[in-house]
Structure formats: C-alpha cells, structure tokens
Amino acid sequence: MNTEERALPATTSPATTSPATTGPAAAAPVRHTVPGQHLAGPVENRWDRLLSAPSPLPCDREQAAHELELAAALVLAMPSAAASLDLLVNDRRIHPEGALVLGALLYMAGHRDGSQFWLQFAAGGGNYTSASLLSLLHRSVGEVLDAEIWRRQAETLATTRRSAQRVVGSPDELLPGWVRADIIARCHEGLDVRLPPRLAAVVHQLPVEGEDQEYGEVPQVCGSLIRGLTAAG
Secondary structure, three states: OOOOEOOOOOEOOOOOOOOOOOOOOOOOOOOOOOEOOOOOOHHHHOHHHHHOOOOOOOOHHHHHHHHHHHHHHHHHOOOOHHHHHHHHHHOOOOOHHHHHHHHHHHHHOOOHHHHHHHHHHHHHOOOHHHHHHHHHHHHOOOOHHHHHHHHHHHHHHHOOOOOOOOOOOOOOOOOOHHHHHHHHHHHHOOOOOOOOHHHHHHHHOOOEEEEEOOOEEEEOOOOOHHHHHHHHO
C-alpha cells in the first residue's frame, strides 16, 4: 500500500474495535500532519500555509474538529483518491487507503458513524492516517481516552513496516477542483466544512448493509459512486 502520507496526528486502539470511553483523563494536544500531494489551481499557491499547524482554538474539541476537517479535505484531494476508492470497490484484496478515502468522504457528508466504521476498517488494515483521523474524531466529541488510544495506535502503525500496495494516481479526480478549493479555503478560514448538497446527496444514496449494533446502518461503497460524484460536480 502506497498511501503517499506524511505523518498525521498519532493515535491508538485495537484497530478493529471501538475502545471504551471512561474516566476524566485528558490527552495532550497533538500536532497532526497531513497526506502529501500537489493540488491544482488556486489551492497550490497556499499549500505551505495550509501545511503549517492550525492556529489554536479556545476549545480542544473545536481545535480537533478543525484539524479533522482539514485532514479529511486533504485526503479527498490526494491524486490517488479516486483510484483508491475504485480499488476498494473492484479489488478482491483489502484496500486500506480506499477505506480511508470513503471514511473521509462520509465524514464530509455528515455520516459520522459510517465514517468511523470505515476509518477503523482502514486502521485495521494498517493505515496510520486513519488511526490519526479517529483520534481527532474522538477528541472532537470529548472522548479523550479513545482519542489517546487511537493516537498511540497511529504511532505504532507509523513505525511498523508493512508490504506496500502501489496505487497509481487516476487521471480522474474524486471531487471537482472548485469543490476541493472551496473546502480547503473554508478549513483555513475556520468555517464549517461539508460537501455541497448535490455531492452530499450522492453519498447519502449509497446502499447500506444491515444494522450494526454499534454503527447502525453502514453505507457501502459501490461502483457508481465516483461516476455520481463526477456528474453532480
């Protein structure tokens, strides 16, 4: 697996299950890094600024949510995002980076539980960026013990050697350039970040599988997702 990542926030937990959250312990703020890639158009000119640590916000939850939105936006802007999602649909092997992309996409569409499911799936496959995003996700809702567990898990995964799956960047982009630019600009300005309604509607139409006891109805990736996002954009 070739994730083209720089270090994101570190985190931990058994990568296949959601750890229990108990106790008042507070995790120290974590510096996060983001997946590396080159963005086209106006976003590229402010790339250096965006890679710097976000300005601290008054509340740790707000800071974590801000960093999570920025990290998810950069995941969706990776040159390999569309190809990774396609492999998650069509490859018989487990593809952690595709699950990472789907988790980021679901988060941007407002599917927090579905996002958490797929991020844990990706972390279980060894993707440390997913573990980092899970740490931020838990911090953003005040679940500090779970956040610390996933932070440590990300550190462990980042230092563990695994056989790489090469992902060749697709000429097709997962999201239109104007959407990527708008999302990252809103992150930089500290505004709430969500997919535009037409694109979010495509994500909301994903088929769901059963009803998981912990996550409820979990959206499943399908072959028409990338085509639907392209048409809606």
